Amino acid sequence: MAGSVSVVIPTKGRPQIAARLAASLASQTRPPDHIYVVGASAADVADVAPRKGVSVIVGRPGLCSQRNDALDAGASESDVIVFFDDDFAPSKFWLERVEAIFADAREIVAVTGRVLDDGAKTPGIDPDAAWAQVEAQDAAAPARARSGVDIVAAGFEIDAEPFGYGCNIAFRGATARGSRFDERLPLYGWLEDRDFTSRMRRHGLYGRAEALWGVHMGAKSGRVSGVKLGYSQIANLAYLVEKGTTDPGFALKLVSRNLMANLAKSIKPEPWIDRRGRLKGNMLALADLARGQVRPERAKEL
Numbered sequence: 001m002a003g004s005v006s007v008v009i010p011t012k013g014r015p016q017i018a019a020r021l022a023a024s025l026a027s028q029t030r031p032p033d034h035i036y037v038v039g040a041s042a043a044d045v046a047d048v049a050p051r052k053g054v055s056v057i058v059g060r061p062g063l064c065s066q067r068n069d070a071l072d073a074g075a076s077e078s079d080v081i082v083f084f085d086d087d088f089a090p091s092k093f094w095l096e097r098v099e100a101i102f103a104d105a106r107e108i109v110a111v112t113g114r115v116l117d118d119g120a121k122t123p124g125i126d127p128d129a130a131w132a133q134v135e136a137q138d139a140a141a142p143a144r145a146r147s148g149v150d151i152v153a154a155g156f157e158i159d160a161e162p163f164g165y166g167c168n169i170a171f172r173g174a175t176a177r178g179s180r181f182d183e184r185l186p187l188y189g190w191l192e193d194r195d196f197t198s199r200m201r202r203h204g205l206y207g208r209a210e211a212l213w214g215v216h217m218g219a220k221s222g223r224v225s226g227v228k229l230g231y232s233q234i235a236n237l238a239y240l241v242e243k244g245t246t247d248p249g250f251a252l253k254l255v256s257r258n259l260m261a262n263l264a265k266s267i268k269p270e271p272w273i274d275r276r277g278r279l280k281g282n283m284l285a286l287a288d289l290a291r292g293q294v295r296p297e298r299a300k301e302l
Helices: 015-027 063-072 094-104 127-139 148-155 192-200 226-243 248-265 275-290 296-301
Strands: 005-011 034-039 054-058 080-084 088-090 108-118 156-158 168-172 205-216
Touching: 005 015, 005 063, 005 094, 015 034, 015 088, 015 127, 034 063, 054 063, 063 192, 080 094, 088 127, 094 108, 094 148, 094 168, 094 205, 108 127, 108 192, 127 205, 148 156, 148 205, 168 192, 168 205, 192 226, 226 248, 226 275, 226 296, 248 275
Parallel strands: 005 034, 005 080, 034 054, 108 205
Antiparallel strands: 080 168, 088 205, 108 168, 156 205
């Protein structure tokens, strides 16, 4: 039996990119029943064309708060809840195939897709280039989805580490309905996707489906400062370990990796990354951690 599919698009500082994504969803082989575009200000959503089935919301600042505002506005009642970053370009088959997975593979509660190219690791990907890459991949693929069971069998990787990539992730509504993103993770929400997915995995399986693809542009507008993000890289992990949604071994590995990268590259940083700011934020968080005073919310004060 067909269910309902909602798409949530939190956005900040990228009105044209967000509007393009919202408009593109009408061309999905399975269009969403409802789209929730949530900005932190009216300017963030000014370019979204009003139409039936689209809720434009001026919500509270912060990624977790914006997602929760969409859930509270009605997205939580859907059978499938999809979260796309505003700078993600999804395959036109994305919604059809994720709905099939949830319908036919009842043990799966959360799914992320394959990122063909990730601009978060580069200076960023031009929106036209991102959409062209996705359209080319779509053109080379079969026109219709197989059953959800076939999609899973053809390429579904169970993720032992619940590190759901929040730029494109979907949850079974019946499982996620009573949950919300942790608003103690402020601003960019660093690792909010991991925390939420960890809680969902208590009820079933999470993994990545090869049949769901897209390009993450990694747009640099709307980003938080390097100092704030650097603080969150340490403080959020410490909080999630204490909360029990992140393994201490994984946290130590990620902290070490980020700290070493920020230290080494602060000498000659990439033009698109504030390495020195991140390193300063790392140091502030480590000092707070040593004093037993580290808390995610302090990132907002820096």
